[in-house]
Amino acid sequence: MNSVASAALTSWTLSARVIAILLIASAVYFRGWLRGRRLIRQEQDYLRLWAFLGGLGVLFLATESPLDAFDSLFLSAHMAQHLLLMMVAPPLVLLGHPTLPLLRGLPRRFVKEGLGPFLSWPLLKRILRSLTSPPIALLAFAVSTIFWHLPKFYELALRSPGWHAAQHASFFWTGILFWWPVVQPGPGKFRWPRWIAIPHLLLADVLNTVLSAFFVFSGRLLYPTYEAIRASRMSAQDDQTIAGLIMWVPGSIIYLVPALVIAVKLFSPVVPLSYTRRARRVSAPRVSRTVLSRLPQLRRVAQGAMLLLAIAVMANGWWGTQVAPLNLAGVLPWIHWRALSVLALLIVGNLFCMACPFTFVRDIGRKVLPAGLRWPRWLRKKWLPAALFVVYLWAYEAFGLWDSPWLTAWVIAAYFLAALVIDGVFRGASFCKYICPIGQFHFISSLVSPREVRIRHSAVCKTCQTHDCIRGNDHARGCELYLFQPKKASNLDCTFCLDCVKACPHDNVGILPVAPASTLIGDPYRSSIGRLSKRTDLAVLALLIVFGAFVNAAGMVAPVMMWEHGWHAKLGPKTMPAIVGVFVIGGAVLAPLLAVLACAGFNRLRMAGPEVTRRFIFTLVPIGVGMWAAHLLYHFAIGWGAPWVQVSSVPTWLTSAQMLVLDAGLLLTLYVAWRVANQYTRKLRSALALGMPWAVLSCMLYATGVWILFQPMQMRGMLH
Amino acid sequence: MVTVFGAPAPLRVGVADLSVMVQGAADQNSVLDAKVRLHLKRSSATNVFEIVVPASHAAATNKLLYAAHVNLPSAGKWNLEVGVTRGDLAASASGDINVLPPEPPLASHWLYIALVPLLIVLFAANQWLKRNRRFRRFRVRP
Known part of the structure; x- marks a missing residue:
């Protein structure tokens, strides 16, 4: 391969935004497809899956491959890109019969409460039915094709990335509308007769032929930008002719082959689809639950790792260079740890408290320390950590903690000492519950987390006599923050220590999904917290x-x-x-x-x-x-x-x-x-x-x- | 032959992507083994800005081009000189480019702000439809 060809083939755009959208769409479809297969198995299941993923793959090729990098240099590359966007990706996506899998793949509550009213809205149904009817779909497709090939608008799209994206989006979405009557992906029966797809495709082919013939035979250069650039020996006029041929030959094949297949099918005897209903629903092993059930054991490992990091940070802070960006104490706590712990809050929950190194040292210290006193009643509110949080905000700026590894190391050391002394003297997790400002930040922030430590079935807890989740047993201690699982209604005060998960003899406690911030909507009595409406300190x-x-x-x-x-x-x-x-x-x-x-x-x-x-x-x-x-x-x-x-x-x-x-x-x-x-x-x-x-x-x-x-x-x- | 592409179009104060296509004068084939250097200069009444930056295939999306990400500090007319060397051969081309003041952040991020009212309107429609549905159900109940 010569160097020009190899350079051309390595010219991938790879936009993070497009890749993220395609990956999310694939994941949602795949999830819905799996759910659908649990209910009913059809022979074409895998074909549909591969068709949908193939459609997304073609979208990826059209927008991220060298075709995209070269579309501003060659009209032929741009035309091939448009062909993929209008004539290849949409039918493949529709062959995946995407509506039901995509709906099944989204969170059920969102579909029911969020999308449900729209999906059952008669006006919207009518609009969608009209848009996918052959005359309107063909009209939209034709208008989009002609409009964007008018020199004025084509040049606009060449000059402006925003208009270029709009051009591609309109090609793809009008392509979806156009191919809908051909593929008829459902759900439900399509209201037009099957034969309508044949004139629908033939008319589109006529339009395509006229337009491509104009490109080939007009003798006029339609888009002067390509002449101005002249990226190769090939003249812009020749490039335009090739573009016309790409549009003409593969384009016509794409229209005529389905028309032929549909015609053949219409004259063939009908073969009923075979459905295989499962005798009973088999639940596949749930990976997430298996992993989560091992978290109590993994917790100690995470805490150990965090402890080693904390020791390294302190050592580097005291004895290393005092240039913050070159010191672990200037980088790990202020850049990595803060961002990653908030990210963990948004993706899972309070993982920082789960891996807290301070309580790890405290737990070791408790083997020799008494830890017998009760935390004073007058301090059992959140006023003290609230004040400490303000002090933190002030000290961070006033003393430039982020810029001082030495001070950062001392703050961490003070934290270790405070956790050890306070929880070495007092029972339970008094330090976490009543003092630690980091913990309070995580407790409050984890109200928007998508997971919560909670019970699976309330009926199991009603029959439970031992209440091991709070009292503990031989295997594990009970909740040190006095959260009784059946009455725990949010992540507030929960350190994700998973003692309750380990202690529950019925395996009825886990890290379970919850709609973010949904626990703020109600005001139930919460174990060890009470009602939020009564807690001024909180x-x-x-x-x-x-x-x-x-x-x-x-x-x-x-x-x-x-x-x-x-x-x-x-x-x-x-x-x-x-x-x-x-x-x-x-x-x-x-x-x-x-x-x-x-x-x-x-x-x-x-x-x-x-x-x-x-x-x-x-x-x-x-x-x-x-x-x-x-x-x-x-x-x-x-x-x-x-x-x-x-x-x-x-x-x-x-x-x-x-x-x-x-x-x-x-x-x-x-x-x-x-x-x-x-x-x-x-x-x-x-x-x-x-x-x-x-x-x-x-x-x-x-x-x-x-x-x-x-x-x-x-x-x-x-x-x- | 040297062609320069600039993004964003029009160029504005801030980071700009300047890409250079180098072609042989005789055959117009892309030249891929040259060394390309961009020299940007702008003189104002008080300051002289000068930026010299190498352009490479690595920085370019289209690997036939040589690209450099240049931070343009001020608006106005800049002189751009592209220097190309290949073995013993050297060539250069120059011209003026117009750099506009930076786009106000609101203008470049308005879509993210507009997203909020749009979703609020959708939510309002959702609530309206739900209420209507409840009302319809209530009416048809015998």
């Missing part, structure tokens, strides 16, 4: 974590830093901690206080008391977690390779990803607020009035978050 802690997200991120953007340094210059040296203190107290304490007072004032007009206010405060948790995730994603994206890799610029996808995370947080907050408001009143107007102040507050937080994300940010934890 509400304040949640509020600090929410507003703390914005304060912590704002502390590193240019306008805030300039404000701080301006005051520093005016007030003199050694005043920075005080200035940062004013900023942190103002942003994380006074601002939420005023905002909540204002919202509560509006709610009071509707006779809503402090219990309602406390409930609504918890609805802000998703947007707070969204902001933490967006902020920490920034550090992780630019500093993940430190201290080994020097990053010179911010990845182009980063702001988009941050915006998406923040969007998700806002939408979840608004949804939960809406559901909470509906619990107090059945009237639409009253519910809107009750939730509106909180919706406005969350939108203001979102606007603040967007503003922060758009500001120039300090590249912390990296050499630059």
Whole structure:
């Protein structure tokens, strides 16, 4: 192979966004396909699967292969790309009969509650039926084909990536509409007779022939850009002729072969499909459950690994170079650990507490320490960790913890000592429950996690006499945070230690899926916590974590830093901690206080008391977690390779990803607020009035978050 | 023959992808074993900006081209000179490119902000349909 050909064949675009979309679509289809096979097995099952995946594969080839890299140089490459998008990918996707598998592959509740009303909406059904009817589908396909081949619009798509994407999307989706009457993928019976597909295909072939003949025989150069570039010896006119031939010959074959197959089938005797219903549903071994059931054993391994890392971080922090990006204490805790623990919260749950190295040392220490006293009753609230969390926000900025490996090492050492001493003296996990600000952050944030440690069947717990999940037994200790599983209604105060999973003799406790933030919608009595509407301390802690997200991120953007340094210059040296203190107290304490007072004032007009206010405060948790995730994603994206890799610029996808995370947080907050408001009143107007102040507050937080994300940010934890 | 492609179009302050296609003058075949260097220069009343950066196949999506990611610090007319060397042969081409001020972040990310009201409208439609369905069921009940 010569060098030009080999260079051409290695020119893959590989856009992360397209690949992610295709992978997600494949995964959803495959999941739905598997579920469908459990219910009913059909002979064409595998054909459908391969057809759908093949269709996505063709999409991948069209948009990511060298065809895409060369479409701006050669019209023929562009034409081949369009052929794949319009005539190959859509029929293959439809041959996978995608509707049911895709619906089955999505979360059931989302399909039922989210999509269900739309899918059963008569107007939408009528619209979809019309769009897939042969005349409309053919018209849409023809309009899209002609429109985008008009020189003015074709050149526009060549110049602008946005219009280029729109062109490809319209080719693919009108292709789906066009091929629908041909493939008739269902579900349900298609209302038009089968023979209609034959004139439908023939008419499309006529259009295709006319258009390609124009390309071949017009003698006019349609798209001057290709002449201006002249990427090879071949003239732009010859390139146009080849493009026309590609459109003509393979295009006609693609239309005529199905028309012929359908005609043959129409004149053949009908062979009924054979269905094999399974005698009984066989449940395949569930991999996730097998893995999760081993987590209690894996926990010690994870804790051991985290302990070794913590020792390495402390040693490097005390005795290593004090240049933060070159020191483990400047990189691992502030860049990797923070981002990965929030990512774990969003994907699984509170995995940091599960692998906590501090409690590992505490557990070892308890073999010699008494641990017999009860934690003082007056301290059994969250005020102390709330105050410690504010101190953390302040110290992080005021002393530049992220920039000081030495201080970071001391903070970690202090943490080990505090966990050892407190839990060495007091019973249970008093340190985790009443002191640790990291733990509180994870408890509150894990309210939006998609998994929860909870019981599988309440009926099993009703018959249980021993209550090993809280009392413990010979195999495992009971919950040290006093969470009684049958009455535990969220991840609050749960360290994912899995003692209850190990202790339950009925195997009735596990890490089970839960809709994110759904546990905030109700206000049941929660074991060891009570009702959220009665817990001012927890509400304040949640509020600090929410507003703390914005304060912590704002502390590193240019306008805030300039404000701080301006005051520093005016007030003199050694005043920075005080200035940062004013900023942190103002942003994380006074601002939420005023905002909540204002919202509560509006709610009071509707006779809503402090219990309602406390409930609504918890609805802000998703947007707070969204902001933490967006902020920490920034550090992780630019500093993940430190201290080994020097990053010179911010990845182009980063702001988009941050915006998406923040969007998700806002939408979840608004949804939960809406559901909470509906619990107090059945009237639409009253519910809107009750939730509106909180919706406005969350939108203001979102606007603040967007503003922060758009500001120039300090590249912390990296050499630059 | 040297052709330069720039992305985004039009070029703006910030990171730009400048790709160079080098072709033989006689046969117009792509030349793949040359060394390509981009030299960008802009003089304003107060500052002189100068960027020299090598372009390579590794940085290019289309491996027939030589590309470089250049951080353009200011808007205005820049002079771009492309230097190509291949063995003992050397050639260069130059021209002016116009760099516009950076796009406001809102303009480049409006889609992500618009996503929120769009999904809210869809949710409102979902709730409306649910209420309607409940109401219909209630009406038909004997």
